[in-house]
Amino acid sequence: MIESEYQISFEELKEILQLIEKVHGYDFNDYAEASLKRRVTHIMNKLKLNIFDLKHRLVNDTHFFALFLNQITVNVTEMFRDPGFYRSVRENVIPYLASYPHIKIWNAGCSSGEETYSFAITLKEEGILEKSFLYGTDINSEVLDKAKEGIYELKKIKEYSTNYLNSGGKSSLSDYYHSIYDAGIFQSELRKKTLFSIHNLASDSSFNEFQLVVCRNVLIYFNEHLRNRVLQLFTESLCHLGFLCLGSKETLRNPQLLEQYKVIDRRENIYQKIV
Amino acid sequence: MCSTADIPTSALQPIELVVIGGSAGSMVVLMELMKSVSFFPIPIIFVIHRGKTSSFGTLAGIFQKANQEIKVKEAEEKETLSPKTIYLAPADYHLLVERDFSLSLDLSEKVWHSRPSIDVLFQSAADAGGKRTLGILLSGANADGVQGLQEIRKKGGLTIIQDPHTAEYPTMPNEALKAKAADYKLTPSKLERTFEKLKKVKLHF
Numbered sequence: 001m002i003e004s005e006y007q008i009s010f011e012e013l014k015e016i017l018q019l020i021e022k023v024h025g026y027d028f029n030d031y032a033e034a035s036l037k038r039r040v041t042h043i044m045n046k047l048k049l050n051i052f053d054l055k056h057r058l059v060n061d062t063h064f065f066a067l068f069l070n071q072i073t074v075n076v077t078e079m080f081r082d083p084g085f086y087r088s089v090r091e092n093v094i095p096y097l098a099s100y101p102h103i104k105i106w107n108a109g110c111s112s113g114e115e116t117y118s119f120a121i122t123l124k125e126e127g128i129l130e131k132s133f134l135y136g137t138d139i140n141s142e143v144l145d146k147a148k149e150g151i152y153e154l155k156k157i158k159e160y161s162t163n164y165l166n167s168g169g170k171s172s173l174s175d176y177y178h179s180i181y182d183a184g185i186f187q188s189e190l191r192k193k194t195l196f197s198i199h200n201l202a203s204d205s206s207f208n209e210f211q212l213v214v215c216r217n218v219l220i221y222f223n224e225h226l227r228n229r230v231l232q233l234f235t236e237s238l239c240h241l242g243f244l245c246l247g248s249k250e251t252l253r254n255p256q257l258l259e260q261y262k263v264i265d266r267r268e269n270i271y272q273k274i275v
Numbered sequence: 276m277c278s279t280a281d282i283p284t285s286a287l288q289p290i291e292l293v294v295i296g297g298s299a300g301s302m303v304v305l306m307e308l309m310k311s312v313s314f315f316p317i318p319i320i321f322v323i324h325r326g327k328t329s330s331f332g333t334l335a336g337i338f339q340k341a342n343q344e345i346k347v348k349e350a351e352e353k354e355t356l357s358p359k360t361i362y363l364a365p366a367d368y369h370l371l372v373e374r375d376f377s378l379s380l381d382l383s384e385k386v387w388h389s390r391p392s393i394d395v396l397f398q399s400a401a402d403a404g405g406k407r408t409l410g411i412l413l414s415g416a417n418a419d420g421v422q423g424l425q426e427i428r429k430k431g432g433l434t435i436i437q438d439p440h441t442a443e444y445p446t447m448p449n450e451a452l453k454a455k456a457a458d459y460k461l462t463p464s465k466l467e468r469t470f471e472k473l474k475k476v477k478l479h480f
Contacts, residue, residue: 004422004426010374010402032353032371032373032379033373033374033377034371034372034373034374035369035371035381036385037327037402038381038383038395038398038399039383070298074381074382074383076384077384078383166322217382219352219380220352220368220380220381220382221379221381225386227353247444249351249365249368249380250352251351258418
């Protein structure tokens with residue numbers, strides 16, 4: 001049952017967002033409203049906070065904001081989610097990437113790192129991990145800590161094995177982690193090729209030039225304005241003929257942006273910058 | 276009180292959005308309903324529970340085949356709702372309605388072990404549409420959608436459940452009855468009549 005004792009209006013949601021921006025500097029004003037409102041009321045009901053208490057804690061309790069941030073951002077992720085996407089990356093993107101002497105990859109909105117490690121494994125199997133480096137960024141520091149450790153529940157990793165094999169995996173997922181009790185830690189060979197750090201797509205600018213930008217199931221939480229801003233940011237961050245990978249439901253449809261890209265895989269939303 | 280009578284025209288006049296949730300046993304009813312949706316003057320959204328493996332293109336295809344006189348499509352993020360269209364939630368995403376009657380997708384945790392969840396669609400439709408929303412909850416073996424139906428009712432919208440006696444799996448409509456979330460309890464044939472009536476009402480305005 002979803003608890004619904006505490007409810008807020010869209011106006012109250014705006015008030016909360018403006019307060020967060022003023023006090024903590026995080027801008028959620030251009031997030032898609034329906035989903036964000038649902039998450040905020042979810043926190044209120046879980047912690048039994050009315051809007052007055054919520055605002056009070058947001059202003060006066062630093063630890064609370066970290067928890068709040070962790071709860072309102074969606075951190076659902078898995079390794080090799082949409083195996084068909086990874087298959088397409090192997091077939092259509094990697095051969096191209098292989099021609100570069102150095103490959104820099106930006107996994108924006110990487111959450112706890114499952115996607116970043118999936119890419120690292122794919123690169124390794126295709127023989128180009130050595131000359132690659134993966135930057136994982138997220139707005140939420142708690143999930144980034146998890147990504148840095150590269151430790152996941154063994155039960156979950158085992159579920160990912162099917163995804164991995166369907167994605168064109170060439171060995172066994174268990175070749176890439178060591179089990180410790182009920183957890184699996186991914187090899188240091190993979191971890192040393194990654195760097196995880198805070199980056200806010202709503203306010204921060206680009207920090208490097210990349211051959212590949214991966215941002216899957218992040219744009220769905222933004223409104224049209226922020227969505228376009230972020231896509232512009234990715235475009236600026238890609239080198240000539242660099243690749244952009246979006247989520248399976250996140251189609252590039254803005255005509256100004258679309259004319260800067262070639263569609264590599266329409267179904268999996270893989271694009272190549274051509275300008 | 277939950278009524279079994281035909282819905283009066285006056286109650287249908289404000290409706291500008293129809294949201295329908297169904298789980299086990301709902302396909303039969305939906306296929307019947309497809310007969311009454313030709314050129315339907317307001318958008319309709321379906322959330323139907325199904326396994327992760329079932330292919331969605333096929334399900335949209337099945338509905339489209341049942342009636343060529345309405346567009347059936349998988350909902351895309353940020354697209355604006357149009358009349359004469361049925362939107363289906365894509366597999367493994369929650370589907371939400373925004374205040375400007377555009378659609379959003381969301382990958383957050385499952386609700387009632389379901390993604391898409393009927394509750395998530397209904398609650399957002401209640402928020403976005405208020406009294407313009409018609410929510411319909413069909414056959415199903417769990418209670419997803421009950422809370423959402425209640426929200427639609429609270430916000431002044433109109434709520435209908437499939438008469439549990441006619442439901443292959445009556446748990447879902449029964450739970451809605453218990454929660455007093457339903458204005459009307461209708462048999463599939465009365466539901467079809469409501470659709471025909473809604474069509475006439477909206478076409479005259």
